[in-house]
Amino acid sequence: MEPLIKVYGLKKYFNMSEGIFKKRIVEIRAVDGIDLTINRGEVFGMVGESGCGKTTFGKTLIRLLDPTSGHVLFEAPMDLIERLEGMDDGGKWELVKEYDVARFKGKQLKALRRKMQIVYQDPRTSLNPRMLIKDIIGEPLKVQGLAKGEELRRRVVDMLYKIGLTEKHMYRYPHELSGGQRQRVAIARALITEPEFVVLDEPTSAVDVSVRAQLLKLFKDFQSKLGLTYLFISHDLSVVEALSDRVAVMYLGKVVELAQTYELFKNPMHPYTKALFSAIPIPDPTVKRERIILKGEVPSPVNPPSGCRFHPRCPHAKEICKEKEPHLLEVRPGHFVACHLYGG
């Protein structure tokens, strides 16, 4: 498969003031060193509890947030990526700087907006309530200078039909539409510039079950027609399973497990993934699965635990887990786990 995005050591920290006089500055490590590849045309799922850094990762990937450090190569040629593998840090990032989204500025960054888009969780807050639907959908084309006048109108109408709405919705405001229709408008706005890559950030969690199924179908249809690549972020494991080709599990700013969807759901290996997946209901009443209840709360990303970040909650933690951080290791073909139980 051809990589569309290669992520190397991506970090995003936020500074926050703390204490009575807000004098103490603390660092929130929302994303803390992620390496992964998203292949062209795939749906890459990302799961984890709220606050684990999934959304921050998605926004940093497409430069809605500036990374603290790390590199994100977008559409870099395969031979260049292969050359990077054997190089030391010295000059290697200079070699790929024209593909490194983390270093883009000005015009390069503006042009990137056309190719990388995002659909947010709740269209009630992501759509401007004072704009007509036609202006909301057409705005990215205007801002990018891609269409105006009759051409702009034609493309907006065309997109409305593609998302299952019609011309009559053009002169309505977001509050005049249902929740599912509003999310369709958000999808239309993201796709009107014909991007290569779209972050879907919990796109179905604000709608009911029947609308969810329709939206998932819409995502699939667009993917096959337009050859899109998605990063699909969700805490809803069944939705991720239905849509994704591969899935990464995040815990406190790190990826702890990554595999093909079928393999991950059939054979989760990391203790955190096992606990997370044990909560998925099984439709067959004759099959029983033991629910694993984790002790304690997710620790603060301000001061994450030493060694393996999961050790205070892990039922298998050993002494080494408190001291040494495990790294992602390929334990089966295409199945990566960061855990000392598997030598990571």
Ligand code: SF4
């Ligand atoms: Fe548990 Fe240790 Fe594995 Fe972390 S490294 S998940 S604490 S066994």
